[in-house]
Amino acid sequence: MTSMTSTDGQGVAVQLTGLRRTYGALNALDHFTLHIAPGELVALLGPSGCGKTTALRCLAGLEDPDSGRIEVGGRDITSVPTSRRDMGMVFQAYSLFPHMTARQNVEFGLQLRKRSTQERRTRAADMLDLVGLSDQADKYAHQMSGGQQQRVALARALAIEPQVLLLDEPLSALDAKVRTQLRDEIRRIQLTVGTTTLFVTHDQEEALAVADRVGVMRAGHLEQLAAPEELYARPTSEFVADFVGLTNRLPGTAVDGHADVLGGRVPLLDGSATSGEVMVLVRPEGIDIAADPAGDATVLSGSFLGAHGRVTAETAGGHHVVVQVPSSAVAAYPPGTRVRLTARGDRALAVRAE
């Protein structure tokens, strides 16, 4: 693994400043600004059409921004063509050259850099080893599974020791199980080589699992950029709270930085509406449930999800509330059970009731 050490440790910083990109009337990027620290993995998360892929493609040079600046390692590369940007990119799917074996695919970028045969061989072997495919080196794309193809694509992108690694929804075409497995592996490899990485996805679980920081995008700009835990626990807008994780919207009254909701009192996050009638966004794990013949809610259904379970109940006001319970407890709340729901004291976001 000697040749790999050259990229170990320090990556380079990426700075995108005020990027704008329009397709006709659509604003794909609207004054988009993002800083990625050296060696950091930032995930861009958002619904389709939010501009996350456009941002990544601008960084790769595959799209031209209408205005704005792109800097990598302090150098302005806004008008440098893709082929001289030194970016390793993994696409959604089908990006392997079909007429080359896995090894030839990995060697391709090195060949273009006029590396010696010896160096190419060693490096390709190292890279295939890194992604766990040493035994598939002579296979063609159509002889490999989707997950294996994506691993080869990752090896190919990393082989050229890129300044920045770009991952454009690399897992979205894969089965659920392969997806989580490869997701963890991408993170392991990224930490090993230390390359600054931009990861684009529409899957919030994926983003939270791999990234140092996650940027939630909406209509061409960053809605919130924060570490996964913070994004989940302290969303700054309704959009982020809704998009990341499951959220109940419950009516309540805000007073003085607190809100009374579901017979409990919760402290409010910064940016919440501070007074009057509000909607409080409460996570399923932020609500306690107890069987109580005098309770004012009725269980509608329960589902077992493996490690934990969920119970859906209807309140007297007609609101549906999803509550997370230990999986063994699901059976204790058959449909029709009267229950009492209480909001626990976790911080929550409150927005103006419409």
Add this chain to the structure above:
Amino acid sequence: MVPFFAYTTVFLLIPTLVVVIGAFLSGGRPTLGNVRALTEPAVISATQHSVVLSAVTAVGGAVIGAVLAYAVSTARVDGVLRRFVASLCGVLAQFGGVALAFAFLASFGATGFLTTWLAKVGVDTGPGLWLYEWDKGLMLVYLYFQIPLMLIVFLPAVEGLRPQWREATETLGGSTWVYWRRVAAPILFPSFVGATLLLFTNAFSAYATAAALVSQGSPLLPLAIGNTLTSEVILGQENIGKAMALEMVVVVAVAMTLYAVLDRRSSKWLAP
């Protein structure tokens, strides 16, 4: 089930056998004489002309058609331009025979509008006889249906090139030239050769266009075969026709088999 096999036996297998067996019969007795007759100068030159005409128009049509297919593939997928060109080529690829011959006569013939027009600007193309010659006019006429056929056969292959391949090449440091030479060309090569073979057989077996244009002699193999059927010929001549027909089947069969092999390979690469 039974009707299908009965029908294909009577109208496909028996005719094929008639040709194959007839090629080795003379007056009811087995002979190699007919096959030997294939080495007569007239037959050899007809074969040569046919092969050269087919090969040249296949390669020419394939190259021009491939460039056209690429140009069309850069247009919007559901745009009017693409539908227009695809439909036009769909008609022109089938546009052989009499009407095509007339079309060229009306344009390039002795009184054709292009000939008249060229004469006006001082270019004398002669009395328009070149149009009837197999290595001049016929080639031009054949190209007229070969190019559209190439577009129809080759467009799906060009569209099978994924944009990711170009983008991957670029991110790995390759220029447009590198993309074409190292990625696109090798991927398209089997399809291209396969399509060229298809064009070759298409030209090789075409009878109607040549028959409508060439009124004297039988410079091409299909015309020579047709001649053995229509002219009052000496006995035994019709079996020589069968031998020529067999020669044709063999050439076409070889080309089509190669085509099938190449097609299978490229479909593996370009499959979604």
Add this chain to the structure above:
Amino acid sequence: MSGNRAAARRKQDVFRWVTIGVCLLFFALPLYGMLEFTTRGPGGTRSAQTWATLLDFGKVSAEYPALKEGFLASVGLAVLTVLIMLVLLVPTMTWVRLRLPGLSRTVEFLCLLPLTVPAIVLVVGLTPVYAWVTYLLGESTLWLSLAYVILVLPYAYRSLDAGLRAIDVKTLAEASRSLGAGWGTVMMRVILPNLRTAVLSASFLSVALVLGEFTIANLFSRKNLQVAMYELGKSDAQISIAVGLAALVFGFLVLFAMSFVGGPRSATAAAPRLRRTRKESP
């Protein structure tokens, strides 16, 4: 900011228009030649006389009986060929899928075999067969359709095969059988309606082929549209060329219309794959 991409796209646009323009010009020249020739009047004037004659069906049949005869024969041949082809292929191919998958390669081989047997060769082999056909069924031009079915076999087979591939014949048949349908009902009420597009495109290809057929008819001395045009071309070229041009324009209009109706997957239109710049879907 103009950018590298925009420049590349402009270059590509120029390349596209130039290439397509040059090719279309080449395609247009002979077509224009036909139009120009058919509108020639006496003494270098323009005249729509030929086209007026052609549109007047009564006049055409009176003045050009051969053309009328050939046209009617070709239409009859087209109908008959399509009918025989469908009756022969649809039940056979469905049955092979349902019950006799082992025969599928044989059927495919037989159907694609005509690709390697040029029409001119078929004529040679069919001569003795047609001696019997004439002996048993008479001399009518319509019996040419028996040979035309063989010519259209590969194209019809491919269309129908694509259609059958797209539906799950086996499950459909089993489902309707379990609901109590007989085999006849399965065929007419379940399979055929699902194959509508494939049957349509197979039929269209067959019609196009039959209307353009010259080789077999000419060598068997039967008169169809193409043979009539060929013979007429020697005496009255204008009307003959006008018919050819009309047929071509008609064929183009049908194909062009079909490319909109059948969606991007129809006869000649391309598969809906994305090319060039992929944009984020709005």
